[in-house]
Amino acid sequence: MDHAAIAEVYKREFASILATMIRALGGDFTLAEEVVQDAFEAALAEWKERGAPQNARGWLLGTARHKAIDRIRRRSKFEAPLDEDVDFQALGAAPDEAAGDAVGDDLLRLIFTCCHPALALEAQVALTLRALCGLTTDEIARAFLAPPKTMAQRLVRAQNKIRVAKIPYVVPGRAELAERLDAVMSVVYLVFNEGYAATAGDELVRRELCSEAIRIGRLLESLVPHYSEPTALVALMLLHDARRDARLDAEGNLVLLEDQDRSLWDQREIEEGLARVTQALRRGGATPYGIQAAIAALHAEAARAEDTDWAQIALLYRELARLVPTPVVLLNRAVAVAMHEGAERGLALLGEIAEEPELAGHHLFHAARADLERRLGRVPEARRDYTRALELCRAEPERRYLERRLAELGSKGN
Amino acid sequence: MQYILLIYGNEAEAKKATKDDQMKMFAEYKVFTEELKGSGKMLGGDALESVTTATTVRVQGGKTLRTDGPFAETREQLGGFYAIEAKDLDEAVMIAAKVPGAKYGCIEVRPVMRINGM
Numbered sequence: 001m002d003h004a005a006i007a008e009v010y011k012r013e014f015a016s017i018l019a020t021m022i023r024a025l026g027g028d029f030t031l032a033e034e035v036v037q038d039a040f041e042a043a044l045a046e047w048k049e050r051g052a053p054q055n056a057r058g059w060l061l062g063t064a065r066h067k068a069i070d071r072i073r074r075r076s077k078f079e080a081p082l083d084e085d086v087d088f089q090a091l092g093a094a095p096d097e098a099a100g101d102a103v104g105d106d107l108l109r110l111i112f113t114c115c116h117p118a119l120a121l122e123a124q125v126a127l128t129l130r131a132l133c134g135l136t137t138d139e140i141a142r143a144f145l146a147p148p149k150t151m152a153q154r155l156v157r158a159q160n161k162i163r164v165a166k167i168p169y170v171v172p173g174r175a176e177l178a179e180r181l182d183a184v185m186s187v188v189y190l191v192f193n194e195g196y197a198a199t200a201g202d203e204l205v206r207r208e209l210c211s212e213a214i215r216i217g218r219l220l221e222s223l224v225p226h227y228s229e230p231t232a233l234v235a236l237m238l239l240h241d242a243r244r245d246a247r248l249d250a251e252g253n254l255v256l257l258e259d260q261d262r263s264l265w266d267q268r269e270i271e272e273g274l275a276r277v278t279q280a281l282r283r284g285g286a287t288p289y290g291i292q293a294a295i296a297a298l299h300a301e302a303a304r305a306e307d308t309d310w311a312q313i314a315l316l317y318r319e320l321a322r323l324v325p326t327p328v329v330l331l332n333r334a335v336a337v338a339m340h341e342g343a344e345r346g347l348a349l350l351g352e353i354a355e356e357p358e359l360a361g362h363h364l365f366h367a368a369r370a371d372l373e374r375r376l377g378r379v380p381e382a383r384r385d386y387t388r389a390l391e392l393c394r395a396e397p398e399r400r401y402l403e404r405r406l407a408e409l410g411s412k413g414n
Numbered sequence: 415m416q417y418i419l420l421i422y423g424n425e426a427e428a429k430k431a432t433k434d435d436q437m438k439m440f441a442e443y444k445v446f447t448e449e450l451k452g453s454g455k456m457l458g459g460d461a462l463e464s465v466t467t468a469t470t471v472r473v474q475g476g477k478t479l480r481t482d483g484p485f486a487e488t489r490e491q492l493g494g495f496y497a498i499e500a501k502d503l504d505e506a507v508m509i510a511a512k513v514p515g516a517k518y519g520c521i522e523v524r525p526v527m528r529i530n531g532m
Binding site: 118164165166167168170172 | 415501502503504507523525
């Protein structure tokens, strides 16, 4: 068995083995992580020679258990007494016992604990990527453009809080489940957006963030099948991810939706996304993720930019703005209305929200206003707003787009 | 697990409360405290006098330094506390959310450090 094949097993099994070990170790994240890493290292050495055993998961779980018992025995002689929370029975149990539902339950416990609202949001994101996706601290640091040391501290602090403050390793009860599920989905969507945003950074790592977010989304979908929101979220992510290859040109310049080569869109992701939108809307009705997915679906279904059903999209944004009237949603709504009813009407809506502090400091607001002014031939206003957008924008491909627009205005005189 | 619920609120605001408001708050605390005692989860707790009566003590170079008031100027002051027994943080937060002061200020939930042999 070669390195790549073992890496494949790691990818597939890491989270569920870690999830089971954390439960067996009474919620001790740090120890569980150590012994699961130990087990994979042992696998690397053994499987190379003899090939993987029939039941790779069982082998890894059994090895992790032995390593845990070793470590606890060694530790207890010198340090604190045995932790009363360690479930030795679970540790000694036959490796194959955790089948089907039990594995799912452990994974759910892990997801809800990583995304526990008593942890800072950035810690939730880091912990999720570490525990559920098996990313290394360095990889997570690179994805968020943070120094590895900062990221390592963030993870240690979060794991420490889970242990010391005793954040329970459980799936929340019925009364709390919907709310906690929302929190989990925001973390997943944040991971996706971090990977999707055209910010600077390692393209490969960002691509991985998107696929990991989709993977966790699918996992949620299968683990809480009686909720339809995860399905809507997965649809939304798939439909956006489908456009990934068309978003940047060969030079790494941002290509707007209307200018994208639609033949580059990933048809498989689109089909899968569209099927899920229908399913999610039928089951869950008009929820925030459902509406956003429906909007993405309308874009996906338009063969050419000019075929886009802007009337429908503007209606969906109106509904979304009613449910979540955040400045960014209001901004998108104004843009959709401009496409449907004309730039003049869009500008009026933008005028209504221009005072929102969150928008005044956001390049997207000024860029959107500049685009509409450009369409109306209001060159000085467009120039002013593109310039303001450039001052606020940090992402390189978007900056180049804004610079290009600004240069085009210049060549038209005025 | 033992947790301390630290009740923070704005003293200046609280002073502006009418007699009726104060009585209402007092009654709310009474109900909450009885409930907590009844559940067997209360280990202790008290209301505190104003921060204006506080003295901060620190020992530097063997000398005891006393300063008037709390160490930092903050908008909200510690006004009281409960010591509770809870299964885990989720239960502690659930109890903290029922402290009447949670509506006016905030409650800091802190695990009590377990030290062997103490």
